[in-house]
Amino acid sequence: MMIQPPPPGSIIQIDWHRSADSKEYLSRIRSKKQRRRFGLLEAPVLPPHLSVDTVRYKVFISGKSGVGKTSLAARLAGVDIPNMHYETTGIETTVVFWPVKLRENGQVLFFRLQLWDCGENALRRFDHLLPSCKEQVDAILFLFSFTDRASFEDLSNQIARASDPSDNIVKLVVGTKFDLFMHTDVTERDVRKFQEVWGLPVFRVGGDVVGGFGEVAPLLNALAERLWYQDCMAMGAAQPGPVTVTEARVPLPFRP
Ligand SMILES: Nc1nc2c(ncn2[C@@H]2O[C@H](COP(=O)(O)OP(=O)(O)OP(=O)(O)O)[C@@H](O)[C@H]2O)c(=O)[nH]1
Numbered sequence: 001m002m003i004q005p006p007p008p009g010s011i012i013q014i015d016w017h018r019s020a021d022s023k024e025y026l027s028r029i030r031s032k033k034q035r036r037r038f039g040l041l042e043a044p045v046l047p048p049h050l051s052v053d054t055v056r057y058k059v060f061i062s063g064k065s066g067v068g069k070t071s072l073a074a075r076l077a078g079v080d081i082p083n084m085h086y087e088t089t090g091i092e093t094t095v096v097f098w099p100v101k102l103r104e105n106g107q108v109l110f111f112r113l114q115l116w117d118c119g120e121n122a123l124r125r126f127d128h129l130l131p132s133c134k135e136q137v138d139a140i141l142f143l144f145s146f147t148d149r150a151s152f153e154d155l156s157n158q159i160a161r162a163s164d165p166s167d168n169i170v171k172l173v174v175g176t177k178f179d180l181f182m183h184t185d186v187t188e189r190d191v192r193k194f195q196e197v198w199g200l201p202v203f204r205v206g207g208d209v210v211g212g213f214g215e216v217a218p219l220l221n222a223l224a225e226r227l228w229y230q231d232c233m234a235m236g237a238a239q240p241g242p243v244t245v246t247e248a249r250v251p252l253p254f255r256p
């Protein structure tokens, strides 16, 4: 079933990370000026009056070798991106927490996104890696690099390999190295055409990680909003409404 996602910002408050109201929550995923890193079993510690539900999702990052999958995982976690390309030799996971405020009832939720980053050459070499990346996956980020036309042309293969039209996995496309616009190999027109054909949103990222939430908020919010919407639909709610978290998504058993 192909679900048409709602217009951006109709379910969550997309500018919430800029409001005073979000400060207390965002301070839990930051220490000093840096983003806090979370291990597999760690979570932000909230005082009782801020206690909120956490919803957990698995996100697979797909794309040609060198497009910047490992870099995107670092960027979303607020860590400096690697300067050099070191092929990822297997699967690496990164946990990102992101607080979101629902429009409907003003409820705050922590999204726990476990990013699965697998080196493309390892993925091709070892047959068991792709199935474990795809297993119970909630969302896939399909990456291409603005400086590598072949990676853009490879998107349809990536999409066919990791998903099928009837699944209800959230799918987003991310164009990396947007900072290297002098060397761009993929035009705005190409991107627009792709969006028309595939109906998938395309995000642009690039440059050094400067810290702060502004640069990652659009992508994290879009991901959170679609994941939440997908869950509400799967619950059979006609409208994504005030569904309680326990109904919508029973916390999963620990999945490393
Ligand atoms: N200028 C610029 N360079 C980037 C960006 N993202 C990634 N890079 C560079 O691209 C190179 C490859 O990035 P990786 O993240 O290691 O690539 P990967 O997709 O994980 O590659 P595999 O693990 O081999 O599949 C590195 O040298 C990064 O510094 C970006 O947004 N801007």
Ligand SMILES: [Mg+2]
Binding pocket: 069, 070, 071, 086, 087, 088, 117, 118, 119
């Ligand atoms: Mg990598």
